[in-house]
Amino acid sequence: MNAPCHLLGAICASLLLASNPGSLLAESVRIATFDVDATPPLGAAMAYDTVKRLDELTLRCRGIVILGAELPIVLCAVDWIGIANEGHDAFRKELAQAAGTDPERVAVHALHQHDAPGCDFTAEKIIQELGIQGFTRFEGTFHRLVLQRAADAIRKSLPNATPVSQYSYGEAVVKEVASQRRIKGIDGRIRFTRTSSTKDPAVRAEPEGVIDPVVSLLGFWDGEKPIALLSFYACHPQSYYRLGIPSPDFPGIARFIRGQDLNMALHVHFNGAGGNVTAGKYNDGAQANRMILATRLANGMREAFEKSSKHPLDPADVGWDHIPVALPLAPHLNEADLISKLKSAPPKGYISYADQLAWVRRVKSGHRIDVTCLQIGKARMLHLPGELFVEYQLAAKAMRPDLHVMMAAYGDYGPGYIGTTVSYPEGGYETGPTSSNVAPEVEPLLIDAMKTLLQAKPGS
16 A cells, blocks of 8 residues: 555545534544435436436435544445446545545445446547447546545535444345346256346246345434434345436435435445346336335335444444455457457447456456455445345355344446356356356355455454
8 A cells, every 4th residue: 555645645634624623533433424416417328328307316426434443434325327447446546535545445336226327437448449439328527527526525524524422233124125036947047037127927926036135224323313324235226217317216215215204314325235136026117116116125224223223433443454356357258359349239238348348458457356344343344346146245144143244236347247156057147248247256256355354353
């Protein structure tokens, strides 16, 4: 790490806090919150369509900065389909600079809504380099505007950071939302894919399958007042989409409902390892289902809040660790082949040749993705990349049943879907050549990283 940057960041953060006459001494934990609009304007490109209409609910880029325990820690959630490669790097770097910390202590996650933008500055660079047309969704002017808004909001929030005396943790089972996406036949191979909106009643009738039905809630309190509430739930967030209307979809609406229930706290939602989990069992695509699913998730969030137990929080109870991991490149990805296809094929789909080529160059450059972990007392928040399968989340919780383990996936979106080793020969869309940019050997690398991070103690 760069020691001068550490020192400069710490000095900047201290000066910002000192500018507020009511700021507390550095020995206490404090929380600064930020929340900015991330909704693209009319005519702008989203992941699949251009914006045709703006609706009542906006997309948000929001999060918290944890101060008082070594260098600041930034947690950020964005209502976009994904933030990948150098786009993810830029978010971490700019938010770190704004907070006076290192990029390694910044976690940025998308919620993966489909009526929303995607961000990949590596792909943008490739499109410009090759001089090809039609890939307007990679043009990054709007993404950089939102990033600047978030960085400015962090700078403004630091002098007003709120002291935190306690943290809380609660959880509840969410009923009739999540279901396993991959339906196997008797031969062990994938027979059906239960998509986010499943029309076939026979496929909807299949059992829920492997999911994590629990919504977890991590809270930060100033006495009896909640300052920030962070929720975690693993499921694809789609009810219906492709209407050209930016939407936070049912998780964003559930977040909004809870924000109206408890307006004094900032509600930040993270999508867990929901790569192979959708609402397809409970959603046939009818538009009325969006509010039904949102209400069910909000009910789970409310129950988790009501069941939460509070504990004192001191700086010694807060920790952060990161492990850089080199993810293996999918064997079917070839740079020259992708360039040729990119020049000749129409620009369609979200994980396209441009996305894949960006990831190939990323891996060839020697880039490693940070797997990180926030430690708050007996709570642990793991941060992982891509559309991670739910088995990773279940494995993480099983590693430390003595702790409250939460997971946010959809960090760096460059890898696309990340399956388990056994899932790749099973077939199915998620681990196919159009969807997953990593090789089956990815599982032990991520499992080892999670094990190491979950053994660390605060301040270690």
